[in-house]
Amino acid sequence: MSYRIEDVLESVQEGAPAPRTDTDAIIAGARRIQARRRWAAVGGAGGAAVVAVAVVVGLTGGVPRASSPGTPTAASPSAAPSKAAEPKTYTQPKKLEFSIGESRTGRFHLGPVRSVSYGYQEVPVYRDGNTMETDGVPYPFPDGMIFLYRPGAYDIKQFGVPELERDKFGPPKDITISGRPGIERTLSYTVPDLTDMRAKLRNNPRMKPNDPSIKTLSRTKTAVAWKYDGEAWATFVPWTTREELSRDETLKIVEALNPQQAVEPIRAPYTFGWLPVGWRPIAAEQNAAGTSEFLSTVKLDRKVPTGGELSLSFDNYPFGGELRIFHGKPKDGNAPAQGKNVTCTDVNGYCRMTIDSEHFAEFQKVGPGLSMDDVRHILRELTFTTLADQSTWKPLS
Numbered sequence: 456m457s458y459r460i461e462d463v464l465e466s467v468q469e470g471a472p473a474p475r476t477d478t479d480a481i482i483a484g485a486r487r488i489q490a491r492r493r494w495a496a497v498g499g500a501g502g503a504a505v506v507a508v509a510v511v512v513g514l515t516g517g518v519p520r521a522s523s524p525g526t527p528t529a530a531s532p533s534a535a536p537s538k539a540a541e542p543k544t545y546t547q548p549k550k551l552e553f554s555i556g557e558s559r560t561g562r563f564h565l566g567p568v569r570s571v572s573y574g575y576q577e578v579p580v581y582r583d584g585n586t587m588e589t590d591g592v593p594y595p596f597p598d599g600m601i602f603l604y605r606p607g608a609y610d611i612k613q614f615g616v617p618e619l620e621r622d623k624f625g626p627p628k629d630i631t632i633s634g635r636p637g638i639e640r641t642l643s644y645t646v647p648d649l650t651d652m653r654a655k656l657r658n659n660p661r662m663k664p665n666d667p668s669i670k671t672l673s674r675t676k677t678a679v680a681w682k683y684d685g686e687a688w689a690t691f692v693p694w695t696t697r698e699e700l701s702r703d704e705t706l707k708i709v710e711a712l713n714p715q716q717a718v719e720p721i722r723a724p725y726t727f728g729w730l731p732v733g734w735r736p737i738a739a740e741q742n743a744a745g746t747s748e749f750l751s752t753v754k755l756d757r758k759v760p761t762g763g764e765l766s767l768s769f770d771n772y773p774f775g776g777e778l779r780i781f782h783g784k785p786k787d788g789n790a791p792a793q794g795k796n797v798t799c800t801d802v803n804g805y806c807r808m809t810i811d812s813e814h815f816a817e818f819q820k821v822g823p824g825l826s827m828d829d830v831r832h833i834l835r836e837l838t839f840t841t842l843a844d845q846s847t848w849k850p851l852s
Contacts, residue, residue, distance in 0.1 A: 542634035545684040545714045547605060551721045551739055551851045558713035565711055571721045572738035572772055574608040574765030580708055589748050598700060599693040608765040609688040614680045615640045622695060633710050637681025644695045645671040677702040679709055720850035723751045724780055728836030731829055733757045736851045738772045751780040775824035779817050797834060801827045808834050814842050
């Protein structure tokens with residue numbers, strides 16, 4: 456299936472977010488709002504559409520932000536546990552690295568690894584033919600993300616806490632995944648009936664997409680968490696999209712993970728010529744060619760996150776500065792003036808830079824750690840590789 460942003464706007468059904476009760480959650484919420492605003496400014500989509508996409512795309516469920524219900528206590532074992540298998544051997548990264556290769560099962564393609572932090576590596580799960588259009592370009596649209604957390608980085612109490620009130624998790628049940636102990640929970644939610652929505656919008660164009668008079672369709676998927684390597688947890692919480700995903704498909708997806716014995720560094724299409732003393736990359740995203748308009752995102756800070764921050768999803772990961780590389784051109788209102796390659800909005804701590812005719816960069820600072828002069832200095836000292844050839848990209852350390 457191919458999505459357009461307009462269709463996502465129609466299909467999203469907003470709900471009030473779950474209560475946010477801890478510092479990490481508040482920080483996460485602020486980062487998410489900032490990310491949506493930047494996407495609206497640079498991507499050129501309408502603000503409402505951006506929020507709609509963010510709601511659909513952001514519901515990984517891996518790091519829910521709400522009051523914990525307590526450690527899940529498994530109910531009776533599932534009626535159909537996954538087939539017994541020998542446990543796989545995993546290599547734990549120590550730096551900004553990954554150790555999971557690409558793989559396939561049926562109509563699903565796992566990987567390559569998209570983002571890494573000092574708390575996890577993130578593997579996207581793509582369904583054949585499922586795309587999302589951005590500025591007329593179709594990109595693969597994931598069914599969800601598998602998070603493989605480093606030992607001690609994930610609190611299992613987070614598993615099964617919904618981000619939206621409309622989402623409901625069932626009780627935990629014991630399960631075995633690739634020979635390792637785990638938990639499964641059903642995830643139930645509703646989506647608007649598009650036929651009914653479109654009919655009512657024709658009669659009342661001002662009707663909101665989440666108007667309670669619009670009929671809804673029920674969906675149920677299976678979320679899983681398991682100890683993939685000693686006491687280290689992995690999770691797969693499917694996104695709450697319109698597509699069906701059976702329990703059997705979910706289990707085949709997670710059992711298709713392809714661990715590699717050697718670790719690989721995450722890479723970026725440049726080297727830093729200058730960073731303030733003590734500043735360094737703390738998380739990074741590298742998107743395979745043709746999978747996103749974002750080629751690379753690197754988050755910078757003086758310190759590596761600890762505690763609950765380690766399990767925050769990439770979009771919500773705390774940072775003092777974020778450098779993102781795009782394929783495309785900035786919209787007219789955001790592009791540097793003719794004859795210049797950098798323009799900044801100091802009050803928002805935000806700069807855009809033209810790299811070449813097909814790529815541009817944006818830098819967002821958060822908090823007082825970086826000055827705008829620092830941001831400009833960082834951008835001026837970047838040395839770019841061949842952006843279209845990821846074999847030339849440089850390891851981050």
